[in-house]
Amino acid sequence: MSAILIDNLCKSFGQQPVLRNVSLQIEHGEFIAVLGPSGCGKTTLLRTIAGFEIPDSGTITVGERCYSAPGQHLPPEQRELSVVFQNYALWPHMSVAENIEYSLKVKGMDRANRRIRVDAALDLVGLDGMGERRPADLSGGQRQRVALARCLVTRPQLVLLDEPLANLDVHLRAAMEEEFTRFHHHAGATLLYITHDQHEAMALADRIVVMQAGQVMQFATPQELYRQPACEMVARFIDDGRVVPVGDIEPDGQGSAWVTLFGLRVKLRASHTQPVLPKGKICLHASDLQRVAHDAPGFDGEVRRVIYRGGYSQLEIEPLGDPQCRLTLMQSDAAPPRIGERIKLAATDGWVIPH
Numbered sequence: 001m002s003a004i005l006i007d008n009l010c011k012s013f014g015q016q017p018v019l020r021n022v023s024l025q026i027e028h029g030e031f032i033a034v035l036g037p038s039g040c041g042k043t044t045l046l047r048t049i050a051g052f053e054i055p056d057s058g059t060i061t062v063g064e065r066c067y068s069a070p071g072q073h074l075p076p077e078q079r080e081l082s083v084v085f086q087n088y089a090l091w092p093h094m095s096v097a098e099n100i101e102y103s104l105k106v107k108g109m110d111r112a113n114r115r116i117r118v119d120a121a122l123d124l125v126g127l128d129g130m131g132e133r134r135p136a137d138l139s140g141g142q143r144q145r146v147a148l149a150r151c152l153v154t155r156p157q158l159v160l161l162d163e164p165l166a167n168l169d170v171h172l173r174a175a176m177e178e179e180f181t182r183f184h185h186h187a188g189a190t191l192l193y194i195t196h197d198q199h200e201a202m203a204l205a206d207r208i209v210v211m212q213a214g215q216v217m218q219f220a221t222p223q224e225l226y227r228q229p230a231c232e233m234v235a236r237f238i239d240d241g242r243v244v245p246v247g248d249i250e251p252d253g254q255g256s257a258w259v260t261l262f263g264l265r266v267k268l269r270a271s272h273t274q275p276v277l278p279k280g281k282i283c284l285h286a287s288d289l290q291r292v293a294h295d296a297p298g299f300d301g302e303v304r305r306v307i308y309r310g311g312y313s314q315l316e317i318e319p320l321g322d323p324q325c326r327l328t329l330m331q332s333d334a335a336p337p338r339i340g341e342r343i344k345l346a347a348t349d350g351w352v353i354p355h
C-alpha cells in the first residue's frame with residue numbers, strides 16, 4: 001500500500017483553478033520534492049494534504065485512511081502528519097527544549113520519556129547542549145533545526161515541509177541539505193518537500209513532482225527529469241535545458257532516433273514509443289555539446305556571451321542561421337573564445353522530447 005495516494009485532486013480559489021487533476025502515488029519512506037515556478041500550486045497541494053484546505057474534488061488517502069474525499073474531510077489535527085514551515089513558527093517565550101517537547105506534553109507523555117526523546121532529537125539535528133537557549137539566541141539555520149527536531153520528536157510517518165530553507169543564505173542551505181538527508185535516513189518517514197529551487201530538489205529527492213499552473217507535468221527521479229523530460233516545460237525548467245527544433249525524426253524503436261539538427265543527421269536518445277515525424281523538438285543540456293575542430297562533423301555557431309563561472313566559462317552560442325536559438329556550452333579552458341567568434345559544435349547526446 002502506498003504512503004500517499006492522491007487521485008484527481010482539484011482546487012480553485014474563486015474562478016482560479018489552482019490544482020488541476022493532480023494524481024500522485026507516493027511510496028513509504030520516499031523523499032518527494034514538489035518543484036515548480038512561483039504560484040504553480042505547490043503550497044496549496046501541501047495545505048490540502050495537511051487538511052488546511054478542502055479540495056473541490058478528488059481524494060487523498062494516507063496509508064489506509066481516507067483524508068479527503070467528496071463530502072469527507074478529516075480535520076488537520078486528526079491527520080497523522082507533521083508540517084515544517086518556512087518561518088519555523090517557534091514559540092519565542094519557550095526554550096528550545098520546551099519548543100521541541102511541547103507536542104509530547106500535549107499527548108500526555110511522562111517527563112522522563114519526554115527528556116529522552118528531546119535529547120535524541122537535539123542530538124540528531126546537531127543541537128546537542130542547546131536545549132536551554134531561547135529561539136531568539138539562535139541563528140536562522142539553528143532555528144530551522146529546532147523546527148525539524150520538533151517535528152522529529154513525534155516520530156511522524158509523514159512530514160510535509162514548505163520551503164524550509166527559503167530564509168537561509170546559500171552556505172547554510174547547503175549544510176541544511178545534508179541535515180535533511182540525515183533526518184530522512186534516521187526518521188524513515190515519507191517526506192514531501194516543497195521548493196522552487198531545482199538544485200535543492202535534485203540533491204535531496206528520490207523523486208520530484210514538477211508542477212506548472214496547477215498540473216503535474218512530470219513525476220520522476222531527478223535523473224529521468226534531466227535525461228528524459230516529458231515535455232518542453234520540464235526540459236527548459238531542469239538545469240536550463242535548451243529546446244531546439246529538429247527535422248525528419250526517424251526512431252529505431254530501441255530508444256534512439258535519427259534527427260536533422262542544424263542540417264546535420266545525428267542519432268539521439270528517444271522514447272521507445274517515439275513516432276516517425278517530419279519535425280519535433282529536442283532537449284540539449286550544456287553537457288550534451290562539445291566544441292570540435294573546424295573540419296570535424298558538426299554545426300557552426302557564434303559566441304554571443306561568455307560568463308566566467310570560476311574554473312570554467314559558460315558560453316552562450318547562437319547556431320548559424322537560427323537567431324532565435326541559444327545553446328549553452330561549458331568550457332574549462334583558461335582562454336575561452338571571444339564574443340562574436342565562430343566555433344564548431346557537435347551534439348554528443350540529447351533527448352527527443354515526446355510529442
Ligand SMILES: Nc1ncnc2c1ncn2[C@@H]1O[C@H](COP(=O)(O)OP(=O)(O)OP(=O)(O)O)[C@@H](O)[C@H]1O
Pocket residue numbers: 013018036037038039040041042043044045196
Ligand atoms: N487562500 C487563497 N485565496 C486565493 N488565492 C489563493 C489562496 N492561496 C493561494 N492562492 C493562489 O493560488 C495560486 C497558487 O498558490 P500557491 O501558494 O499554492 O503557489 P506556490 O507554487 O506555492 O507559489 P510560491 O512558490 O510562490 O509559494 C496563486 O495564484 C495564489 O495567489
